[in-house]
Amino acid sequence: MSTIQPKVDEPVSDELTLVQAAKNGDVGSFEELVRRYDRNVFRIAQHITQNREDAEDVVQDAFLKAYSNLKQFQGQSKFYTWLVRIAVNEALMKLRRRRPERTVSLDEEVKTEEDSVPREVADWSPNPEQQYNQAELREILTKTIQGLPQTFRTVFVLRDVEGLSTEETAEALDLSIPAVKSRLLRARLQLRERLSRFFQRREPGAEKLEIENADDVPTNESGDGDQ
């Protein structure tokens, strides 16, 4: 079985030049950096906050904070990793404001031993996503990932959707590498388990599972199931 092929990074050879120009006050260079990463920041923010208006705010706040603190960026990491770190923190602050009754952080303890053991091991159809139309598939994927605890969801999105390396994810989230790996494994297994309800191989003529059932999947989480 082959391994996952990571997304190919766009060339960033001129990035430090843009950052340097922006540090010197060239707003046009900073605008180019915004163009490069606004889509990524928006996706990450919406995955964390699960709210479109909050995600829009996070995009603006994160880029403004980056602009104001450019002098702090010393170039030891990629600009994008540094920006993601700012964006994740802005998104978590939004969550805290919205849900002050819940603790929101990236390093809280999560009890997950039992849900890491696969229960559903039925094989999937050869092209599972083709069982559903585009809108249905989008809804299945959205509801399923929204059901993950925020701590797992964020690691999965940075690592597997945005294509950051394990080291970059650890840096952006201020987590250790073993913590990133452990959360990533659990996130992947939980998503797989939940998607199996929709994608498993079915006998001809069997009805498709209703999408609404995604809400019924238990999270097995204590205190962090923020769906």
Place this chain on the structure above:
Amino acid sequence: MKCAEFLQELTNYLDGVIDDRTKSELEDHLSWCHNCYVVCDTTKKTIEIYRDSQLYELPDDLRDRLRSAIVTKCQARKKADSGNA
């Protein structure tokens, strides 16, 4: 190798960051354990489906509006900073 050990190594295996010896032990396990084979295969599909899903794409009009607001605020900040200098 037992199934629990296989699961512990699954992420390293899928990401291709694993030494040759562990890799061959994992692949030996996969050759006879159907459940782990299915879990491994469907986990890989899970990652690929999400990676290609294009959830939460930023619409062009909103993108333009956000970028314009960011640039305006950056220019204002630059002006304020140079005024203070």
